[in-house]
Amino acid sequence: MRPKRPYDFGAYASRRPQQPQDATPGLAARLAAAQAVADVLASARPLEERSEAEGRAASLDARDRALARSIVTVSLRRLGTIRKALGRFLEKGLPKKAGALEWILTVGAAQLLFLDIPDHAAVDLAVRATRLDPGATPFAGLVNAVLRNLIRAKEEILDAADPLDDDTPLWLAGRWRATYGEETARAIARAHRDEPTLDLSVKSDPAGWAQRLGGVALPTGSVRLDTHAPVNELEGYGEGEWWVQDAAAALPARLLNAGGGQRVVDLCAAPGGKSAELAVAGAQVTAVDRSAERLKRLAANFERLRLEADIVVSNALTYEAAPFDATLLDAPCMATGTIRRHPDVAWIKRQGDLPALAELQGKLLDRAIALAKPGGTIVYCTCSLEPEEGEGQIAALLRRNPDVRRVPIDAAEIGGLSELLTPAGELRTLPCHLPGPTPRQSGLDGFFAARLQRKP
Numbered sequence: 001m002r003p004k005r006p007y008d009f010g011a012y013a014s015r016r017p018q019q020p021q022d023a024t025p026g027l028a029a030r031l032a033a034a035q036a037v038a039d040v041l042a043s044a045r046p047l048e049e050r051s052e053a054e055g056r057a058a059s060l061d062a063r064d065r066a067l068a069r070s071i072v073t074v075s076l077r078r079l080g081t082i083r084k085a086l087g088r089f090l091e092k093g094l095p096k097k098a099g100a101l102e103w104i105l106t107v108g109a110a111q112l113l114f115l116d117i118p119d120h121a122a123v124d125l126a127v128r129a130t131r132l133d134p135g136a137t138p139f140a141g142l143v144n145a146v147l148r149n150l151i152r153a154k155e156e157i158l159d160a161a162d163p164l165d166d167d168t169p170l171w172l173a174g175r176w177r178a179t180y181g182e183e184t185a186r187a188i189a190r191a192h193r194d195e196p197t198l199d200l201s202v203k204s205d206p207a208g209w210a211q212r213l214g215g216v217a218l219p220t221g222s223v224r225l226d227t228h229a230p231v232n233e234l235e236g237y238g239e240g241e242w243w244v245q246d247a248a249a250a251l252p253a254r255l256l257n258a259g260g261g262q263r264v265v266d267l268c269a270a271p272g273g274k275s276a277e278l279a280v281a282g283a284q285v286t287a288v289d290r291s292a293e294r295l296k297r298l299a300a301n302f303e304r305l306r307l308e309a310d311i312v313v314s315n316a317l318t319y320e321a322a323p324f325d326a327t328l329l330d331a332p333c334m335a336t337g338t339i340r341r342h343p344d345v346a347w348i349k350r351q352g353d354l355p356a357l358a359e360l361q362g363k364l365l366d367r368a369i370a371l372a373k374p375g376g377t378i379v380y381c382t383c384s385l386e387p388e389e390g391e392g393q394i395a396a397l398l399r400r401n402p403d404v405r406r407v408p409i410d411a412a413e414i415g416g417l418s419e420l421l422t423p424a425g426e427l428r429t430l431p432c433h434l435p436g437p438t439p440r441q442s443g444l445d446g447f448f449a450a451r452l453q454r455k456p
Protein backbone atom coordinates (compact mmCIF):
# COMPACT_ATOMS: atom_id res chain seq x y z
CA MET A 1 0.00 0.00 0.00
CA ARG A 2 1.42 3.36 -0.98
CA PRO A 3 1.95 5.67 2.04
CA LYS A 4 -0.39 8.63 2.18
CA ARG A 5 1.33 11.81 1.12
CA PRO A 6 1.95 13.92 4.21
CA TYR A 7 0.96 17.12 2.47
CA ASP A 8 -0.74 18.18 -0.69
CA PHE A 9 1.71 19.57 -3.22
CA GLY A 10 -1.04 20.48 -5.63
CA ALA A 11 -2.79 22.88 -3.29
CA TYR A 12 -0.51 25.83 -3.97
CA ALA A 13 -0.49 25.24 -7.65
CA SER A 14 -1.10 28.69 -9.01
CA ARG A 15 1.91 30.37 -7.47
CA ARG A 16 4.90 30.48 -9.71
CA PRO A 17 8.51 31.47 -9.21
CA GLN A 18 9.48 35.05 -10.04
CA GLN A 19 12.03 36.25 -12.56
CA PRO A 20 15.49 36.90 -11.06
CA GLN A 21 16.76 40.27 -9.86
CA ASP A 22 19.92 38.63 -8.60
CA ALA A 23 22.68 37.86 -11.09
CA THR A 24 24.27 34.99 -9.13
CA PRO A 25 25.54 32.46 -11.70
CA GLY A 26 23.21 29.49 -12.01
CA LEU A 27 20.26 31.19 -10.33
CA ALA A 28 18.40 31.94 -13.57
CA ALA A 29 18.64 28.23 -14.55
CA ARG A 30 17.12 27.19 -11.17
CA LEU A 31 14.31 29.73 -11.47
CA ALA A 32 13.58 28.63 -15.03
CA ALA A 33 13.53 25.00 -13.88
CA ALA A 34 11.14 25.79 -11.01
CA GLN A 35 8.93 27.72 -13.42
CA ALA A 36 8.81 24.80 -15.86
CA VAL A 37 7.98 22.30 -13.12
CA ALA A 38 5.23 24.64 -11.90
CA ASP A 39 3.83 24.91 -15.43
CA VAL A 40 3.71 21.14 -15.87
CA LEU A 41 2.39 20.21 -12.45
CA ALA A 42 0.15 23.15 -11.72
CA SER A 43 -1.26 23.73 -15.20
CA ALA A 44 -0.89 20.20 -16.65
CA ARG A 45 0.94 21.69 -19.62
CA PRO A 46 3.12 19.22 -21.52
CA LEU A 47 6.76 20.20 -21.31
CA GLU A 48 6.99 20.02 -25.10
CA GLU A 49 4.27 22.64 -25.47
CA ARG A 50 6.08 25.28 -23.48
CA SER A 51 6.92 27.65 -26.25
CA GLU A 52 10.36 28.60 -27.44
CA ALA A 53 9.45 32.16 -26.52
CA GLU A 54 9.07 31.24 -22.88
CA GLY A 55 12.50 29.62 -22.92
CA ARG A 56 13.96 32.73 -24.47
CA ALA A 57 12.17 34.98 -21.99
CA ALA A 58 14.26 33.35 -19.30
CA SER A 59 17.28 34.52 -21.39
CA LEU A 60 19.44 31.56 -20.51
CA ASP A 61 22.62 30.73 -22.38
CA ALA A 62 22.95 27.26 -23.92
CA ARG A 63 24.69 25.82 -20.83
CA ASP A 64 22.05 27.10 -18.43
CA ARG A 65 19.28 25.92 -20.73
CA ALA A 66 20.76 22.41 -20.76
CA LEU A 67 21.13 22.51 -16.96
CA ALA A 68 17.55 23.72 -16.47
CA ARG A 69 16.35 20.97 -18.79
CA SER A 70 18.13 18.24 -16.81
CA ILE A 71 16.83 19.60 -13.51
CA VAL A 72 13.25 19.65 -14.83
CA THR A 73 13.48 16.19 -16.37
CA VAL A 74 14.83 14.53 -13.26
CA SER A 75 12.38 16.46 -11.04
CA LEU A 76 9.52 14.88 -13.01
CA ARG A 77 11.17 11.48 -13.47
CA ARG A 78 11.66 11.10 -9.72
CA LEU A 79 8.83 13.32 -8.48
CA GLY A 80 7.35 10.73 -6.15
CA THR A 81 10.66 10.10 -4.40
CA ILE A 82 11.26 13.85 -4.11
CA ARG A 83 7.81 14.53 -2.67
CA LYS A 84 8.10 11.72 -0.16
CA ALA A 85 11.55 12.90 0.96
CA LEU A 86 10.46 16.53 1.32
CA GLY A 87 7.34 15.48 3.18
CA ARG A 88 9.50 13.72 5.73
CA PHE A 89 11.25 16.98 6.67
CA LEU A 90 8.29 19.31 6.35
CA GLU A 91 6.86 18.20 9.66
CA LYS A 92 3.92 20.58 9.51
CA GLY A 93 3.40 20.12 5.80
CA LEU A 94 3.91 22.77 3.19
CA PRO A 95 3.05 26.20 4.64
CA LYS A 96 -0.05 27.85 3.22
CA LYS A 97 0.46 31.04 1.18
CA ALA A 98 4.05 30.16 0.43
CA GLY A 99 4.37 31.41 -3.16
CA ALA A 100 6.63 29.22 -5.26
CA LEU A 101 8.08 27.39 -2.27
CA GLU A 102 6.88 24.00 -3.50
CA TRP A 103 8.63 24.29 -6.87
CA ILE A 104 11.82 25.73 -5.40
CA LEU A 105 12.02 22.82 -2.95
CA THR A 106 11.25 20.30 -5.70
CA VAL A 107 14.05 21.41 -8.01
CA GLY A 108 16.42 21.87 -5.05
CA ALA A 109 15.80 18.30 -3.92
CA ALA A 110 16.17 16.99 -7.49
CA GLN A 111 19.65 18.50 -7.70
CA LEU A 112 20.72 17.18 -4.31
CA LEU A 113 19.40 13.67 -4.80
CA PHE A 114 20.00 13.00 -8.48
CA LEU A 115 22.38 15.42 -10.15
CA ASP A 116 26.07 15.88 -9.92
CA ILE A 117 25.82 19.40 -8.48
CA PRO A 118 27.70 20.50 -5.34
CA ASP A 119 25.36 20.44 -2.34
CA HIS A 120 26.27 23.96 -1.22
CA ALA A 121 25.43 25.40 -4.67
CA ALA A 122 22.03 23.65 -4.81
CA VAL A 123 21.11 24.82 -1.28
CA ASP A 124 22.42 28.37 -1.70
CA LEU A 125 20.60 28.89 -5.01
CA ALA A 126 17.36 27.48 -3.59
CA VAL A 127 17.58 29.91 -0.66
CA ARG A 128 18.27 32.81 -3.05
CA ALA A 129 15.33 31.78 -5.23
CA THR A 130 13.14 31.72 -2.12
CA ARG A 131 14.20 35.25 -1.18
CA LEU A 132 13.30 36.50 -4.66
CA ASP A 133 9.76 35.18 -4.44
CA PRO A 134 7.51 37.48 -2.40
CA GLY A 135 5.29 34.65 -1.15
CA ALA A 136 8.15 32.32 -0.31
CA THR A 137 10.58 34.86 1.24
CA PRO A 138 9.58 34.16 4.88
CA PHE A 139 10.50 30.51 4.35
CA ALA A 140 14.15 30.91 3.33
CA GLY A 141 15.23 29.41 6.68
CA LEU A 142 12.88 26.47 6.19
CA VAL A 143 14.27 25.78 2.71
CA ASN A 144 17.80 25.79 4.08
CA ALA A 145 16.88 23.41 6.92
CA VAL A 146 14.83 20.98 4.79
CA LEU A 147 17.45 20.71 2.06
CA ARG A 148 20.27 20.22 4.59
CA ASN A 149 18.28 17.43 6.22
CA LEU A 150 17.83 15.90 2.79
CA ILE A 151 21.59 15.88 2.21
CA ARG A 152 22.10 13.96 5.47
CA ALA A 153 19.43 11.39 4.61
CA LYS A 154 20.29 11.08 0.91
CA GLU A 155 21.61 7.52 0.90
CA GLU A 156 18.70 6.20 2.93
CA ILE A 157 16.17 8.03 0.72
CA LEU A 158 17.69 6.62 -2.47
CA ASP A 159 17.94 3.08 -1.10
CA ALA A 160 14.29 3.10 -0.05
CA ALA A 161 12.90 4.66 -3.26
CA ASP A 162 10.71 2.28 -5.24
CA PRO A 163 10.10 2.96 -8.94
CA LEU A 164 6.55 1.60 -8.98
CA ASP A 165 5.31 2.62 -5.54
CA ASP A 166 7.03 6.00 -5.34
CA ASP A 167 7.75 7.34 -8.82
CA THR A 168 4.61 6.15 -10.59
CA PRO A 169 1.23 7.79 -9.93
CA LEU A 170 -0.94 5.42 -7.92
CA TRP A 171 -3.61 5.02 -10.62
CA LEU A 172 -1.06 4.14 -13.30
CA ALA A 173 0.77 1.67 -11.06
CA GLY A 174 -2.58 0.01 -10.35
CA ARG A 175 -3.47 -0.21 -14.03
CA TRP A 176 -0.09 -1.68 -15.01
CA ARG A 177 -0.26 -4.23 -12.20
CA ALA A 178 -3.72 -5.26 -13.39
CA THR A 179 -2.72 -5.41 -17.07
CA TYR A 180 0.81 -6.80 -16.98
CA GLY A 181 1.21 -8.38 -13.52
CA GLU A 182 3.45 -7.31 -10.65
CA GLU A 183 6.80 -8.29 -12.16
CA THR A 184 6.32 -6.61 -15.52
CA ALA A 185 4.72 -3.52 -13.95
CA ARG A 186 7.85 -3.16 -11.78
CA ALA A 187 10.12 -3.65 -14.80
CA ILE A 188 8.23 -0.94 -16.71
CA ALA A 189 8.56 1.51 -13.80
CA ARG A 190 12.25 0.63 -13.37
CA ALA A 191 12.85 1.37 -17.07
CA HIS A 192 11.42 4.88 -16.54
CA ARG A 193 14.26 5.77 -14.18
CA ASP A 194 16.91 6.18 -16.85
CA GLU A 195 17.02 8.82 -19.49
CA PRO A 196 16.93 6.90 -22.78
CA THR A 197 19.37 7.08 -25.63
CA LEU A 198 18.81 8.79 -28.95
CA ASP A 199 17.26 6.51 -31.60
CA LEU A 200 17.44 7.38 -35.27
CA SER A 201 15.53 6.08 -38.28
CA VAL A 202 17.88 6.11 -41.27
CA LYS A 203 16.98 6.29 -44.93
CA SER A 204 19.35 3.39 -45.63
CA ASP A 205 22.44 1.56 -44.36
CA PRO A 206 21.81 1.35 -40.58
CA ALA A 207 25.10 -0.50 -39.98
CA GLY A 208 27.08 2.18 -41.85
CA TRP A 209 25.39 5.03 -39.96
CA ALA A 210 25.84 3.23 -36.64
CA GLN A 211 29.55 3.04 -37.37
CA ARG A 212 29.85 6.65 -38.54
CA LEU A 213 27.93 8.02 -35.54
CA GLY A 214 29.47 5.70 -32.93
CA GLY A 215 26.21 3.88 -32.15
CA VAL A 216 24.74 0.44 -32.66
CA ALA A 217 22.36 -0.85 -35.29
CA LEU A 218 19.43 -2.49 -33.50
CA PRO A 219 17.96 -5.72 -34.90
CA THR A 220 14.91 -3.70 -35.96
CA GLY A 221 17.00 -1.38 -38.18
CA SER A 222 17.06 1.73 -35.96
CA VAL A 223 20.39 3.24 -34.96
CA ARG A 224 20.87 3.79 -31.22
CA LEU A 225 23.31 6.47 -30.01
CA ASP A 226 24.51 7.11 -26.48
CA THR A 227 25.14 10.82 -26.91
CA HIS A 228 24.03 14.12 -25.45
CA ALA A 229 25.21 16.10 -28.47
CA PRO A 230 22.68 18.40 -30.14
CA VAL A 231 21.14 16.38 -32.98
CA ASN A 232 21.70 19.09 -35.58
CA GLU A 233 25.44 18.81 -34.99
CA LEU A 234 25.55 15.09 -35.82
CA GLU A 235 26.80 13.88 -39.21
CA GLY A 236 24.03 13.34 -41.73
CA TYR A 237 21.49 15.70 -40.13
CA GLY A 238 21.95 18.53 -42.63
CA GLU A 239 21.99 16.06 -45.52
CA GLY A 240 18.66 14.63 -44.34
CA GLU A 241 20.00 11.08 -44.01
CA TRP A 242 18.06 10.27 -40.81
CA TRP A 243 15.50 11.54 -38.33
CA VAL A 244 14.96 11.07 -34.61
CA GLN A 245 12.41 8.39 -33.79
CA ASP A 246 12.22 5.86 -30.97
CA ALA A 247 12.99 2.34 -32.16
CA ALA A 248 9.48 1.14 -31.23
CA ALA A 249 7.83 4.07 -33.03
CA ALA A 250 9.70 2.98 -36.17
CA LEU A 251 7.93 -0.39 -36.28
CA PRO A 252 4.23 0.29 -37.12
CA ALA A 253 4.68 2.07 -40.49
CA ARG A 254 6.76 -0.75 -41.95
CA LEU A 255 3.93 -3.22 -41.26
CA LEU A 256 2.04 -1.68 -44.21
CA ASN A 257 4.73 -2.97 -46.60
CA ALA A 258 4.01 0.15 -48.62
CA GLY A 259 6.19 1.02 -51.59
CA GLY A 260 6.25 1.07 -55.35
CA GLY A 261 4.15 4.23 -55.64
CA GLN A 262 1.26 2.87 -53.57
CA ARG A 263 -1.13 5.57 -52.37
CA VAL A 264 -0.99 5.68 -48.58
CA VAL A 265 -2.74 8.04 -46.18
CA ASP A 266 -1.29 8.76 -42.74
CA LEU A 267 -4.30 10.10 -40.82
CA CYS A 268 -2.58 11.54 -37.74
CA ALA A 269 0.68 12.34 -39.37
CA ALA A 270 2.45 15.19 -37.61
CA PRO A 271 5.33 15.67 -36.90
CA GLY A 272 5.90 13.02 -39.53
CA GLY A 273 8.22 10.22 -38.35
CA LYS A 274 6.00 7.49 -39.75
CA SER A 275 5.05 9.41 -42.91
CA ALA A 276 8.78 9.77 -43.59
CA GLU A 277 9.26 6.00 -43.36
CA LEU A 278 6.43 5.48 -45.84
CA ALA A 279 7.91 8.05 -48.25
CA VAL A 280 11.38 6.49 -47.96
CA ALA A 281 9.82 3.11 -48.78
CA GLY A 282 8.55 4.62 -52.05
CA ALA A 283 4.88 5.22 -51.19
CA GLN A 284 2.94 8.21 -52.43
CA VAL A 285 2.05 9.72 -49.06
CA THR A 286 -0.88 11.91 -48.05
CA ALA A 287 -0.13 13.30 -44.60
CA VAL A 288 -3.28 14.41 -42.77
CA ASP A 289 -3.38 16.08 -39.36
CA ARG A 290 -5.85 18.44 -37.78
CA SER A 291 -3.06 20.60 -36.36
CA ALA A 292 -1.73 23.10 -38.88
CA GLU A 293 1.00 24.02 -36.42
CA ARG A 294 2.25 20.45 -36.11
CA LEU A 295 2.04 19.99 -39.89
CA LYS A 296 4.47 22.91 -40.27
CA ARG A 297 6.96 20.76 -38.37
CA LEU A 298 6.18 17.84 -40.69
CA ALA A 299 6.78 20.07 -43.74
CA ALA A 300 10.10 21.26 -42.31
CA ASN A 301 11.15 17.69 -41.54
CA PHE A 302 10.24 16.56 -45.05
CA GLU A 303 12.19 19.44 -46.55
CA ARG A 304 15.31 18.53 -44.57
CA LEU A 305 14.86 14.86 -45.49
CA ARG A 306 14.23 15.77 -49.16
CA LEU A 307 11.01 13.78 -49.14
CA GLU A 308 7.62 14.57 -50.61
CA ALA A 309 4.07 14.25 -49.35
CA ASP A 310 0.67 15.81 -49.94
CA ILE A 311 0.10 17.68 -46.70
CA VAL A 312 -3.54 18.17 -45.68
CA VAL A 313 -4.85 20.05 -42.65
CA SER A 314 -8.05 18.21 -41.77
CA ASN A 315 -9.91 16.46 -39.04
CA ALA A 316 -9.46 12.81 -40.00
CA LEU A 317 -13.03 12.10 -38.93
CA THR A 318 -14.37 14.24 -41.77
CA TYR A 319 -11.55 13.79 -44.29
CA GLU A 320 -12.79 12.54 -47.68
CA ALA A 321 -10.71 11.20 -50.58
CA ALA A 322 -10.66 8.41 -53.12
CA PRO A 323 -9.86 5.12 -51.33
CA PHE A 324 -6.18 4.47 -50.64
CA ASP A 325 -4.10 1.31 -51.06
CA ALA A 326 -3.24 1.55 -47.37
CA THR A 327 -3.97 3.69 -44.33
CA LEU A 328 -1.96 4.34 -41.20
CA LEU A 329 -3.62 5.57 -38.02
CA ASP A 330 -1.24 6.61 -35.23
CA ALA A 331 -4.08 7.76 -33.02
CA PRO A 332 -3.99 10.39 -30.27
CA CYS A 333 -3.75 8.56 -26.94
CA MET A 334 -2.72 8.77 -23.28
CA ALA A 335 0.93 8.40 -24.42
CA THR A 336 1.80 6.39 -21.32
CA GLY A 337 4.28 4.41 -23.42
CA THR A 338 6.47 7.50 -23.75
CA ILE A 339 7.10 8.25 -20.06
CA ARG A 340 10.81 7.35 -20.39
CA ARG A 341 11.27 10.19 -22.85
CA HIS A 342 8.51 12.45 -21.48
CA PRO A 343 8.30 11.98 -17.69
CA ASP A 344 5.76 14.84 -17.48
CA VAL A 345 3.19 12.53 -19.11
CA ALA A 346 2.92 10.48 -15.90
CA TRP A 347 1.80 13.51 -13.91
CA ILE A 348 -0.37 15.43 -16.35
CA LYS A 349 -2.56 12.62 -17.67
CA ARG A 350 -5.63 11.65 -15.70
CA GLN A 351 -7.42 8.33 -15.66
CA GLY A 352 -10.57 10.28 -16.53
CA ASP A 353 -9.05 11.27 -19.91
CA LEU A 354 -9.11 7.67 -21.11
CA PRO A 355 -12.79 7.05 -22.03
CA ALA A 356 -13.04 10.06 -24.36
CA LEU A 357 -9.77 9.14 -26.06
CA ALA A 358 -10.82 5.52 -26.48
CA GLU A 359 -14.09 6.65 -28.05
CA LEU A 360 -12.23 8.94 -30.47
CA GLN A 361 -9.81 6.13 -31.37
CA GLY A 362 -12.74 3.87 -32.27
CA LYS A 363 -14.22 6.52 -34.56
CA LEU A 364 -10.86 7.25 -36.18
CA LEU A 365 -10.32 3.53 -36.72
CA ASP A 366 -13.66 3.25 -38.53
CA ARG A 367 -12.62 6.20 -40.71
CA ALA A 368 -9.22 4.63 -41.43
CA ILE A 369 -10.97 1.49 -42.66
CA ALA A 370 -13.47 3.43 -44.76
CA LEU A 371 -10.57 5.24 -46.47
CA ALA A 372 -8.87 1.96 -47.48
CA LYS A 373 -9.94 0.32 -50.73
CA PRO A 374 -11.30 -3.25 -50.54
CA GLY A 375 -8.29 -5.52 -50.02
CA GLY A 376 -6.30 -2.57 -48.65
CA THR A 377 -4.16 -2.72 -45.51
CA ILE A 378 -4.69 -0.64 -42.38
CA VAL A 379 -2.24 -0.27 -39.50
CA TYR A 380 -3.56 1.09 -36.21
CA CYS A 381 -1.10 2.09 -33.50
CA THR A 382 -0.82 4.08 -30.27
CA CYS A 383 2.08 4.94 -27.97
CA SER A 384 0.10 3.79 -24.95
CA LEU A 385 0.45 1.02 -22.40
CA GLU A 386 -3.28 1.03 -21.73
CA PRO A 387 -5.11 -1.93 -23.30
CA GLU A 388 -8.24 0.16 -23.96
CA GLU A 389 -6.16 2.08 -26.52
CA GLY A 390 -4.61 -1.03 -28.05
CA GLU A 391 -5.76 -4.63 -27.83
CA GLY A 392 -9.25 -3.54 -26.69
CA GLN A 393 -9.73 -1.28 -29.73
CA ILE A 394 -8.97 -4.08 -32.16
CA ALA A 395 -11.11 -6.64 -30.34
CA ALA A 396 -14.06 -4.20 -30.41
CA LEU A 397 -13.46 -3.38 -34.08
CA LEU A 398 -13.41 -7.04 -35.12
CA ARG A 399 -16.69 -7.53 -33.24
CA ARG A 400 -18.43 -4.57 -34.89
CA ASN A 401 -17.06 -4.80 -38.44
CA PRO A 402 -17.19 -8.20 -40.21
CA ASP A 403 -15.53 -6.66 -43.31
CA VAL A 404 -12.19 -6.41 -41.50
CA ARG A 405 -9.72 -9.13 -40.61
CA ARG A 406 -6.52 -9.03 -38.59
CA VAL A 407 -3.32 -9.89 -40.47
CA PRO A 408 -0.89 -11.22 -37.86
CA ILE A 409 2.59 -9.69 -37.72
CA ASP A 410 5.50 -12.06 -38.18
CA ALA A 411 8.58 -11.77 -35.96
CA ALA A 412 10.74 -11.58 -39.11
CA GLU A 413 9.14 -8.20 -39.88
CA ILE A 414 10.40 -6.71 -36.61
CA GLY A 415 13.98 -7.97 -36.52
CA GLY A 416 13.05 -11.41 -35.18
CA LEU A 417 11.99 -9.99 -31.79
CA SER A 418 9.13 -12.41 -31.13
CA GLU A 419 8.83 -11.20 -27.50
CA LEU A 420 7.28 -8.00 -28.90
CA LEU A 421 4.31 -9.91 -30.35
CA THR A 422 1.09 -10.99 -28.64
CA PRO A 423 -0.40 -14.45 -29.31
CA ALA A 424 -2.87 -12.73 -31.69
CA GLY A 425 0.01 -11.38 -33.80
CA GLU A 426 -0.18 -7.77 -32.60
CA LEU A 427 2.79 -5.64 -31.63
CA ARG A 428 3.08 -4.78 -27.92
CA THR A 429 6.36 -3.15 -26.96
CA LEU A 430 7.16 -2.21 -23.37
CA PRO A 431 9.75 0.17 -21.90
CA CYS A 432 11.45 -2.87 -20.31
CA HIS A 433 11.92 -4.67 -23.65
CA LEU A 434 15.17 -4.88 -25.61
CA PRO A 435 17.79 -5.06 -22.85
CA GLY A 436 21.08 -3.39 -23.74
CA PRO A 437 24.57 -3.19 -22.21
CA THR A 438 23.48 -0.44 -19.76
CA PRO A 439 20.04 0.62 -18.46
CA ARG A 440 20.30 3.80 -20.54
CA GLN A 441 21.00 1.83 -23.71
CA SER A 442 18.07 -0.48 -23.04
CA GLY A 443 14.36 -0.18 -23.62
CA LEU A 444 11.75 0.91 -26.09
CA ASP A 445 8.78 3.23 -25.97
CA GLY A 446 5.58 1.35 -25.18
CA PHE A 447 3.68 0.91 -28.45
CA PHE A 448 0.75 -1.11 -29.64
CA ALA A 449 0.15 -1.86 -33.34
CA ALA A 450 -2.19 -4.14 -35.24
CA ARG A 451 -2.37 -4.82 -38.96
CA LEU A 452 -5.77 -5.20 -40.54
CA GLN A 453 -7.16 -5.84 -43.97
CA ARG A 454 -10.39 -4.59 -45.44
CA LYS A 455 -11.78 -7.77 -46.95
CA PRO A 456 -11.74 -7.74 -50.78
Ligand SMILES: C[S@@+](CC[C@H](N)C(=O)[O-])C[C@H]1O[C@@H](n2cnc3c(N)ncnc32)[C@H](O)[C@@H]1O
Nearest residue numbers: 268269270271272273274289290291315316330
Ligand atom coordinates in the same frame (compact mmCIF):
# COMPACT_ATOMS: atom_id res chain seq x y z
C1 LIG B 1 0.65 10.44 -31.86
S1 LIG B 1 0.63 11.93 -32.74
C2 LIG B 1 1.14 11.41 -34.33
C3 LIG B 1 2.63 11.21 -34.50
C4 LIG B 1 3.03 10.94 -35.94
N1 LIG B 1 2.29 9.84 -36.51
C5 LIG B 1 4.51 10.64 -36.10
O1 LIG B 1 4.89 9.49 -36.25
O2 LIG B 1 5.29 11.60 -36.10
C6 LIG B 1 -1.07 12.16 -32.94
C7 LIG B 1 -1.45 13.26 -33.92
O3 LIG B 1 -2.85 13.16 -34.12
C8 LIG B 1 -3.33 14.44 -34.44
N2 LIG B 1 -4.79 14.37 -34.28
C9 LIG B 1 -5.52 14.24 -33.16
N3 LIG B 1 -6.83 14.14 -33.44
C10 LIG B 1 -6.94 14.22 -34.80
C11 LIG B 1 -8.02 14.19 -35.69
N4 LIG B 1 -9.28 14.07 -35.28
N5 LIG B 1 -7.76 14.30 -37.02
C12 LIG B 1 -6.50 14.44 -37.46
N6 LIG B 1 -5.44 14.48 -36.65
C13 LIG B 1 -5.65 14.38 -35.34
C14 LIG B 1 -2.60 15.35 -33.48
O4 LIG B 1 -2.59 16.68 -33.95
C15 LIG B 1 -1.21 14.69 -33.46
O5 LIG B 1 -0.37 15.33 -34.38
